[in-house]
Amino acid sequence: MSTLYSTRVTAIGGRSGTIRSDDGLLEMSLALPPALGGKGGATNPEQLFAAGYAACFENAVIHVTRNQAAKVRDNDITVVAEVGMAPNGSGGFALSVALDVAIAGIDQATAEAIVGQAHAVCPYSNAVKGNIDVAITVTTH
The missing domain is CATH 2.20.25.10 (N-terminal domain of TfIIb)
Incomplete structure (x- = not known):
C-alpha cells in the first residue's frame, strides 16, 4: 500500500x-x-485526538456522499467527538469515543446509512476498530 x-x-x-x-x-x-x-x-492528547477524529470523520461523511444523490457539504455537517479515559483494570488506561453527528438537509434513515459508510472508511475509525469503544449518534436538522 x-x-x-x-x-x-x-x-x-x-x-x-x-x-x-x-x-x-x-x-x-x-x-x-x-x-x-x-x-x-x-x-492535552485527548483533546487533540478528539479534534482529529471529529474533523476526519466529518470529511469521511462528505467523501462517501460525493457520488450519491444526497450529497453532504461542509456546512451541512457537524461532528462533536468526546474522548474519555478510564482505568482498564490491568494497571493501564483505555479510551472511549462518542461521536455526535448532525447532518442538515437529509432524512434520518439516509443520514444513518451515510454515517455507517463513513465509519467504514474513516481512517480514525479503522485505526481504533476493536480497540476503542466508539458510540455514534446521528441527528438531522
Whole structure:
C-alpha cells in the first residue's frame, strides 16, 4: 500500500511538555488536565485526538456522499467527538469515543446509512476498530 500522506510531530516533556510538527504549523504546549490532577491551561492528547477524529470523520461523511444523490457539504455537517479515559483494570488506561453527528438537509434513515459508510472508511475509525469503544449518534436538522 502506498502512503497518501504522512506527517511528523515531536513531543517533548510528555503531558506537561510541548508538541511541534516538522512543518511548524502545529506548535503547542501540553498540560495535564485538572481532572487528572494537573493544572490545565493548555491542551492535552485527548483533546487533540478528539479534534482529529471529529474533523476526519466529518470529511469521511462528505467523501462517501460525493457520488450519491444526497450529497453532504461542509456546512451541512457537524461532528462533536468526546474522548474519555478510564482505568482498564490491568494497571493501564483505555479510551472511549462518542461521536455526535448532525447532518442538515437529509432524512434520518439516509443520514444513518451515510454515517455507517463513513465509519467504514474513516481512517480514525479503522485505526481504533476493536480497540476503542466508539458510540455514534446521528441527528438531522
